[in-house]
Amino acid sequence: EDQVTQSPEALRLQEGESSSLNCSYTVSGLRGLFWYRQDPGKGPEFLFTLYSAGEEKEKERLKATLTKKESFLHITAPKPEDSATYLCAVLTDSWGKFQFGAGTQVVVTP
Amino acid sequence: DAGVIQSPRHEVTEMGQEVTLRCKPISGHDYLFWYRQTMMRGLELLIYFNNNVPIDDSGMPEDRFSAKMPNASFSTLKIQPSEPRDSAVYFCASSGGGETQYFGPGTRLLVL
Numbered sequence: 001e002d003q004v005t006q007s008p009e010a011l012r013l014q015e016g017e018s019s020s021l022n023c024s025y026t027v028s029g030l031r032g033l034f035w036y037r038q039d040p041g042k043g044p045e046f047l048f049t050l051y052s053a054g055e056e057k058e059k060e061r062l063k064a065t066l067t068k069k070e071s072f073l074h075i076t077a078p079k080p081e082d083s084a085t086y087l088c089a090v091l092t093d094s095w096g097k098f099q100f101g102a103g104t105q106v107v108v109t110p
Numbered sequence: 111d112a113g114v115i116q117s118p119r120h121e122v123t124e125m126g127q128e129v130t131l132r133c134k135p136i137s138g139h140d141y142l143f144w145y146r147q148t149m150m151r152g153l154e155l156l157i158y159f160n161n162n163v164p165i166d167d168s169g170m171p172e173d174r175f176s177a178k179m180p181n182a183s184f185s186t187l188k189i190q191p192s193e194p195r196d197s198a199v200y201f202c203a204s205s206g207g208g209e210t211q212y213f214g215p216g217t218r219l220l221v222l
Contacts, residue, residue: 032209043114043201043213044153087153091209097166098143098211100153 002027004090006101013108016077021104023088024070032091033071034098035064037084044087078108114214116202122220128190131217134183135204143203143211144177144187153201159185192221 007022023033032051036044048057050066057064061082063074073086085105089098115134123129135142143158157167162179170177174193179185189196197220203211 034210036213041216043203043215046210046212049210089211097155097158099155102152 002090002092002099004088004099004101006086006088006104008104009102010105011107013075013078013106015079015108015110018074018076018078020075021073021086021106022070023073023101025090026069027090027092027099029092030090033066034089034091035062035071035073036087036089038087038103039084047086075106078106080108080110082106083108114202114204114212116200116214116217118217119215120218120220122222123192124222125193126191127221128188129192129196129219129221131187131200131202131219133185133187133202133214135185135202136206136212137183139204139206139212140182141205141207141211142179142185143205144185145201145203145213147199147201147216156187192219194221197221 003026005024013019032049034049035047037047038044048064053068055066061076065072085103087100087103089100091098117132140161144156145153146156147153156169157177158165159179175189177187199216199218201213201216203213205211
């Protein structure tokens with residue numbers, strides 16, 4: 001059975017304190033791995049798509065990387081506005097069906 | 111582009127009542143997804159459509175749930191009769207080509 005596991009469940013950071021979130025997956029065939037950001041009371045907002053091991057994507061203070069079994073979302077020198085829940089999702093078939101992880105809640109304090 | 115539009119944004123109803131949630135996908139997108147999000151279970155896929163045709167409804171919890179997509183710009187998720195355990199945030203998402211999904215703002219449902 002396909003599984004997507006995110007860790008840690010929650011992360012509290014001081015402003016400027018870099019850290020990484022993990023998304024590990026066991027799936028029969030990965031077509032793509034997606035990262036989303038979700039703010040309280042809002043829908044998930046798309047951040048990145050990664051398709052193959054070794055691929056990296058960057059956006060401002062965020063950098064996503066992918067290996068054959070996991071993905072990392074690195075947050076460099078975070079700011080309070082980076083506080084959110086970060087979700088990863090895997091796409092494993094040709095019909096567009098995502099499986100989401102439970103998310104990591106990140107709080108960045110000034 | 112206005113993005114995915116959902117209505118209502120909030121719904122409070124009493125147990126046993128019918129609830130209808132509405133979604134307008136991004137124009138040109140051929141996939142539409144309905145999700146439910148709770149603290150306990152996270153984001154769960156309920157059903158998705160491709161070109162207005164339901165592809166996979168294995169996530170629909172019970173016969174009380176039904177979804178339709180009469181045309182490319184409108185979909186509904188109906189719960190009849192509603193129960194307190196249906197209380198959750200319901201999201202609609204759409205994608206072009208079955209890849210990156212774009213989510214609406216959600217409907218927060220409370221069943222008393």
